[in-house]
Amino acid sequence: MKLKHLMSGLLALSLLAGCTGGIAPSPTPSVSQEMEAHNKDTFAMDTLMSFTAYGPQGQAAVETAAKEVVKLDQLLSVTGEDSEVWALNHAQGQPTVMGEDALALLTAAQALGRATDGALDVTLYPLVKAWGFTTGSYQIPGKDTIAALLENTGYDEIAIDGDTVTLPQGMEVDFGALAKGYAGEKCVKLLREQGVTSAILRLSGNIQTIGAKPDGSPWRIAIRDPESINNSDYLGVLELVDQAAVTSGNYERYFEYDGVRYCHIMDPSTGAPTQNPLTSVTIVGPSGTACDGLSTALFVMGRDRALEYWRSAGGFEVILVEQDKNVWITPGLADQFSLKDGLGYTLNILEE
Numbered sequence: 001m002k003l004k005h006l007m008s009g010l011l012a013l014s015l016l017a018g019c020t021g022g023i024a025p026s027p028t029p030s031v032s033q034e035m036e037a038h039n040k041d042t043f044a045m046d047t048l049m050s051f052t053a054y055g056p057q058g059q060a061a062v063e064t065a066a067k068e069v070v071k072l073d074q075l076l077s078v079t080g081e082d083s084e085v086w087a088l089n090h091a092q093g094q095p096t097v098m099g100e101d102a103l104a105l106l107t108a109a110q111a112l113g114r115a116t117d118g119a120l121d122v123t124l125y126p127l128v129k130a131w132g133f134t135t136g137s138y139q140i141p142g143k144d145t146i147a148a149l150l151e152n153t154g155y156d157e158i159a160i161d162g163d164t165v166t167l168p169q170g171m172e173v174d175f176g177a178l179a180k181g182y183a184g185e186k187c188v189k190l191l192r193e194q195g196v197t198s199a200i201l202r203l204s205g206n207i208q209t210i211g212a213k214p215d216g217s218p219w220r221i222a223i224r225d226p227e228s229i230n231n232s233d234y235l236g237v238l239e240l241v242d243q244a245a246v247t248s249g250n251y252e253r254y255f256e257y258d259g260v261r262y263c264h265i266m267d268p269s270t271g272a273p274t275q276n277p278l279t280s281v282t283i284v285g286p287s288g289t290a291c292d293g294l295s296t297a298l299f300v301m302g303r304d305r306a307l308e309y310w311r312s313a314g315g316f317e318v319i320l321v322e323q324d325k326n327v328w329i330t331p332g333l334a335d336q337f338s339l340k341d342g343l344g345y346t347l348n349i350l351e352e
């Protein structure tokens with residue numbers, strides 16, 4: 001099964017050359033021997049990840065990063081029966097000792113849950129399952145089922161005491177909205193510790209960069225066009241230096257019924273897939289974990305609430321894409337983002 005995932009991942013990657021996760025076409029810089037590129041691809045967290053680091057420490061560093069994401073996947077997987085998350089979800093209300101990474105994620109998840117007024121809620125797993133997003137056997141649960149399942153959610157009910165975590169019986173935690181961002185951020189730390197000063201890590205729609213390219217120019221990544229039929233086209237190019245960029249979109253995993261699209265980002269206030277005119281949200285900032293959590297949360301919020309949140313919280317930049325082909329970017333990205341011509345999108349730069 002893993003192999004099948006890997007193959008479809010590889011196929012998707014080749015189709016998507018140049019899309020989110022890919023580097024947009026740009027002249028190849030001439031690099032000196034010391035700044036040679038070192039690559040490592042790995043399959044973890046249900047996705048193909050691709051790491052590139054420059055310089056003499058590069059190869060060892062990307063190998064370390066690849067091992068780290070596999071380790072994190074084993075610890076944090078909601079379906080792996082020997083993961084810490086599995087242990088927590090099956091503890092029947094009993095206290096569970098958790099490791100450093102799971103604790104860091106639980107703490108970040110609660111903080112982001114509070115900050116976003118619950119738009120990010122890592123306890124929605126029973127609903128994610130009920131709608132069929134874990135198996136692909138999609139269905140629309142009845143109102144009563146949804147109401148009953150919502151009773152068993154609420155990120156604030158996760159009790160953390162030192163290294164011990166207690167989850168009320170019936171509740172389940174799922175780090176799907178945060179784990180890749182956390183993994184990317186952790187890998188950046190590992191790479192820096194090994195002396196890497198120039199790197200790009202692609203974990204599906206999550207990008208983490210260290211420094212600039214070896215020639216000093218910014219990394220150029222492509223943001224996917226949410227409307228592109230086979231996801232092969234890109235919306236525009238985003239330049240990054242020392243930043244993470246994470247995209248959540250309604251095209252990642254979804255089903256359609258009676259002309260309505262149901263995507264894998266759930267609205268905690270309804271217990272149903274988020275319905276609003278947004279088609280994708282990209283967050284740019286220093287922390288991969290925060291960018292990942294916020295890309296999911298701001299998608300749930302919809303444009304107006306998302307922008308209100310950006311204005312009050314700050315510390316990150318946003319690209320919002322809407323069904324009517326309007327693209328909204330925060331002013332900090334005005335010099336970093338350029339829209340691709342000919343796709344019919346309109347770029348709107350927001351005011352401070």
Ligand code: ADP
Pocket residue numbers: 119120121122123124128133174175176177178180205247248249252264265266267268292295296300
């Ligand atoms: P992707 O997995 O495509 O990177 P996201 O980061 O947006 O996308 O995370 C979506 C995943 O997070 C879902 O598959 C589900 O497991 C979980 N999830 C869905 N809705 C929410 C939510 N409102 N808060 C927290 N986790 C969510």
Ligand code: MG
Pocket residue numbers: 176177178248291292293294295296
């Ligand atoms: Mg996310």
